[in-house]
Amino acid sequence: MTKTGDPVDTAIDLRDLRFAWGGRRPFSLAVERFELRRGEAVFLQGESGGGKTTLLSLICGINRPAAGHVRVDGTDLGALRGGARDRFRAERIGVIFQMFNLLPYASPLDNILLPLHFAPERRARCGAPREAALHLTDTLGLPRELIEHGTAADLSVGQQQRVAVARALIGQPPLIVADEPTSALDAGAQAAFVDLLFDQVRAAGASLLMVSHDDRLSGHFDRAVRLEEIATVTRSEAA
Amino acid sequence: MILLRLALRSLISRRVTVGLTVLAIALSTALFLGVEKVRTGARASFADTISDTDLILGARTGGVQLLLYSVFRIGNATNNVTWESFEDLASRPEVDWAVPISLGDSHRGFRVMGTTTDYFDRYKYRGGRALSFAEGGRPADLFDAAVGADVARELGYRLGQEIVVAHGLASFTDHDDKPFRVSGILEKTGTPVDRTVIVSLEAIEAIHADWQGGGRSGTPISAAQVRELDLSPRAITAAMIGTSSPLQVFKLQRAINEYPEEPLMAVIPGVALQELWEIVGVAETALLGVSAMVVATALLGMTAMIFSGLNERRREMAIFRAVGARPRTILGMLTLEAALMATAGAALGVILLYTGLWIARPHVDAAFGLYLPIAPLTGRETAGLIAVVIGGTLVGTIPAIRAYRISLADGMTVRS
Ligand SMILES: Nc1ncnc2c1ncn2[C@@H]1O[C@H](COP(=O)(O)OP(=O)(O)O)[C@@H](O)[C@H]1O
Ligand SMILES: [Mg+2]
Numbered sequence: 001m002t003k004t005g006d007p008v009d010t011a012i013d014l015r016d017l018r019f020a021w022g023g024r025r026p027f028s029l030a031v032e033r034f035e036l037r038r039g040e041a042v043f044l045q046g047e048s049g050g051g052k053t054t055l056l057s058l059i060c061g062i063n064r065p066a067a068g069h070v071r072v073d074g075t076d077l078g079a080l081r082g083g084a085r086d087r088f089r090a091e092r093i094g095v096i097f098q099m100f101n102l103l104p105y106a107s108p109l110d111n112i113l114l115p116l117h118f119a120p121e122r123r124a125r126c127g128a129p130r131e132a133a134l135h136l137t138d139t140l141g142l143p144r145e146l147i148e149h150g151t152a153a154d155l156s157v158g159q160q161q162r163v164a165v166a167r168a169l170i171g172q173p174p175l176i177v178a179d180e181p182t183s184a185l186d187a188g189a190q191a192a193f194v195d196l197l198f199d200q201v202r203a204a205g206a207s208l209l210m211v212s213h214d215d216r217l218s219g220h221f222d223r224a225v226r227l228e229e230i231a232t233v234t235r236s237e238a239a
Numbered sequence: 240m241i242l243l244r245l246a247l248r249s250l251i252s253r254r255v256t257v258g259l260t261v262l263a264i265a266l267s268t269a270l271f272l273g274v275e276k277v278r279t280g281a282r283a284s285f286a287d288t289i290s291d292t293d294l295i296l297g298a299r300t301g302g303v304q305l306l307l308y309s310v311f312r313i314g315n316a317t318n319n320v321t322w323e324s325f326e327d328l329a330s331r332p333e334v335d336w337a338v339p340i341s342l343g344d345s346h347r348g349f350r351v352m353g354t355t356t357d358y359f360d361r362y363k364y365r366g367g368r369a370l371s372f373a374e375g376g377r378p379a380d381l382f383d384a385a386v387g388a389d390v391a392r393e394l395g396y397r398l399g400q401e402i403v404v405a406h407g408l409a410s411f412t413d414h415d416d417k418p419f420r421v422s423g424i425l426e427k428t429g430t431p432v433d434r435t436v437i438v439s440l441e442a443i444e445a446i447h448a449d450w451q452g453g454g455r456s457g458t459p460i461s462a463a464q465v466r467e468l469d470l471s472p473r474a475i476t477a478a479m480i481g482t483s484s485p486l487q488v489f490k491l492q493r494a495i496n497e498y499p500e501e502p503l504m505a506v507i508p509g510v511a512l513q514e515l516w517e518i519v520g521v522a523e524t525a526l527l528g529v530s531a532m533v534v535a536t537a538l539l540g541m542t543a544m545i546f547s548g549l550n551e552r553r554r555e556m557a558i559f560r561a562v563g564a565r566p567r568t569i570l571g572m573l574t575l576e577a578a579l580m581a582t583a584g585a586a587l588g589v590i591l592l593y594t595g596l597w598i599a600r601p602h603v604d605a606a607f608g609l610y611l612p613i614a615p616l617t618g619r620e621t622a623g624l625i626a627v628v629i630g631g632t633l634v635g636t637i638p639a640i641r642a643y644r645i646s647l648a649d650g651m652t653v654r655s
Contacts, residue, residue, distance in 0.1 A: 053651055053652045054650075054652065056651060057650045057651035057652065060561070060651065062560055062561070062650045062651050063650045063651075082565065082566075083565050083567070086560075086563055086564065086565040086566075087563065087565075089561075089563050090562060090563020090564075091563070095561040095562065095651075097557075097558075097561070097651075100554050100558075101558065102558070103245065103249075103555055103558060104252065104555075105245075105248045105249045105251070105252035106244075106245050106248050106249075110241060110244065110245065110248075113241060114241065114245075114559075114562050115562040115563055117241050117242065118562060118563030118564055118565075118568075119563055167562070179651070
């Protein structure tokens with residue numbers, strides 16, 4: 001039971017979250033409360049090494065919190081077992097990394113189609129996956145020849161990031177998570193990329209959470225949040 | 240299946256290391272299968288060398304030894320069988336036919352065998368095949384010789400050619416005063432007959448007529464004079480015997496083994512061969528064991544290669560995880576990779592094996608008289624191949640498990 005709002009209305013709902021990395025340089029993260037409504041586009045700013053990627057991995061269900069709840073699209077990830085969580089991520093979340101988004105040996109098209117292999121519902125939703133993928137890359141302004149027959153190495157960094165957008169969007173998952181997707185791009189290309197991302201996310205009716213250490217782009221978003229506002233980070237430097 | 244396609248693409252993108260690894264597996268597999276092929280080929284060829292002969296008679300010695308020198312012309316007899324004993328035993332009611340043979344002389348590296356013309360009727364190989372002549376015919380005259388296919392080919396002999404027989408097996412003293420004439424060239428058989436010069440028993444007596452012990456005695460006897468002498472044989476090396484009924488074999492064998500006049504023995508060729516296999520079995524097993532270890536080494540090399548690549552592939556694993564792959568899928572992908580390499584190695588190994596056999600066959604035949612058949616893989620060999628693939632897959636799980644752990648620990652962040 002949630003205190004505010006209907007869980008069905010939230011794309012992301014975090015409660016009393018606690019997580020710690022072990023190892024030589026322990027790092028722990030606590031989030032009391034964070035919500036992202038359906039259809040909302042939120043910018044989360046935080047310092048490098050501040051725990052942004054860690055937080056995203058909790059939202060994606062790649063890592064499990066030590067305590068608290070992660071609810072995505074109305075589903076409590078804590079209630080899902082490992083395999084079901086991975087399947088849930090495949091079905092509901094599109095992920096874009098900072099760089100090196102693509103499997104270098106595969107064609108961009110195969111990269112885009114890869115999530116569908118793990119997400120049968122998403123695959124069913126796009127009908128003809130190839131056509132859906134090529135339609136996306138067309139609207140993202142990517143040359144077909146390169147997409148079908150090239151490899152990641154044939155693409156510029158900007159093109160690679162757009163392929164990553166297509167991979168995140170294919171089959172219309174309700175949530176898109178982007179981990180500093182613009183930091184590898186030059187300043188001029190960053191705004192254009194974010195605009196493109198926005199258009200596509202809006203067109204798909206998805207929610208968007210983008211994290212970055214650089215808040216110049218925050219203006220485009222419905223809401224901008226600083227990691228310090230929602231999370232408490234503790235570090236015990238042993239070195 | 241996109242995962243299979245990606246695994247293949249990934250392997251192709253690392254083609255140099257993957258190629259070398261596959262080649263190592265292929266070479267070791269070919270070696271392993273080659274040892275097995277030569278082993279079974281040698282056994283089959285030995286087994287094919289004599290058929291339809293029930294017993295071999297010789298002086299008392301080891302059964303294997305008797306078989307080796309009488310049939311395979313390997314090694315020498317230590318003692319002879321007197322002609323009287325042979326005739327006495329050959330006249331027993333159990334005996335259907337008996338062909339005496341006399342060995343001990345050589346001709347330019349090939350054995351010379353004295354026998355009767357019955358040999359050409361009674362000697363059978365490869366499941367009952369009889370000898371036949373490619374050219375000419377059986378020795379008719381005292382100084383006629385029939386030569387095996389390899390003898391004729393290697394020495395370039397034609398019909399009617401004169402040849403000189405040497406005394407002993409590796410001697411420089413020739414019976415040059417009594418040259419032979421090639422009366423016939425035998426068809427290739429794939430048996431030691433191919434490397435034998437066949438003459439009559441009387442001819443053996445004739446060339447030794449003026450010899451005693453190790454040297455020439457008294458006055459030389461010319462080829463013309465020798466024809467006047469009594470050339471009936473005094474001793475033979477061994478004899479091939481056929482019994483009138485299979486039931487008589489053991490009875491006759493016992494009679495020969497207990498022959499009171501002379502220490503003799505009789506062996507059943509199949510039984511002696513079996514004994515031989517028991518002796519060489521140890522060496523065969525050792526050889527197979529060594530080649531199996533070579534395969535294992537190649538597979539371990541593959542594992543090491545996968546291991547060493549894991550670190551730089553962490554990014555790739557994080558991508559798989561992010562798009563929804565379970566850690567178990569990563570485990571599966573890496574195992575699949577190993578399985579694909581092992582399969583490719585095994586397949587290439589088979590190709591190398593047959594190419595190798597095809598190239599080596601004439602040389603092995605010439606050097607060892609062993610004609611390796613180029614036959615499809617046997618059940619055992621197929622099982623060996625499957626074992627290579629399964630073994631490769633199994634050792635492939637070791638780095639796969641490591642990758643599984645890494646991908647769990649890394650999550651979405653790849654830290655180097
Ligand atoms: N897989 C991991 N194992 C152990 N520690 C990690 C791991 N990933 C990140 N950390 C630690 O967590 C902290 C936050 O890292 P991260 O979430 O990547 O920050 P950001 O994305 O904001 O740069 C860092 O101190 C890092 O050392
Ligand atoms: Mg990060």
